[in-house]
Amino acid sequence: MKGKEIIENELDLKSVVKSLVIVAIIVGFLLAAPYLGMLIGSAIMIFLIGLVIEDDKTARFIVKLGTISCLFPFVAYFLFSRYLQVPLIEGVWGL
Numbered sequence: 162m163k164g165k166e167i168i169e170n171e172l173d174l175k176s177v178v179k180s181l182v183i184v185a186i187i188v189g190f191l192l193a194a195p196y197l198g199m200l201i202g203s204a205i206m207i208f209l210i211g212l213v214i215e216d217d218k219t220a221r222f223i224v225k226l227g228t229i230s231c232l233f234p235f236v237a238y239f240l241f242s243r244y245l246q247v248p249l250i251e252g253v254w255g256l
């Protein structure tokens with residue numbers, strides 16, 4: 162096949178560790194969601210996963226990631242909760 166990518170190193174330790182850390186963050190979100198709620202919990206989860214994925218963490222990247230991790234949960238909340246009428250987990254603060 163023309164243009165087929167040649168993978169020299171299929172699994173390296175860094176990729177495996179990143180994957181395990183992301184799984185741990187998702188499990189932490191699932192455990193914390195009943196207390197924090199979907200809005201706060203998913204904002205924290207998005208921010209932490211973004212930090213794990215990106216190797217070059219510049220100040221600009223942190224600002225973009227913070228903005229996305231704060232805005233996306235609200236968009237998803239209104240889309241699912243209000244528009245589609247899907248009940249979401251609310252934490253102790255009702256969020």
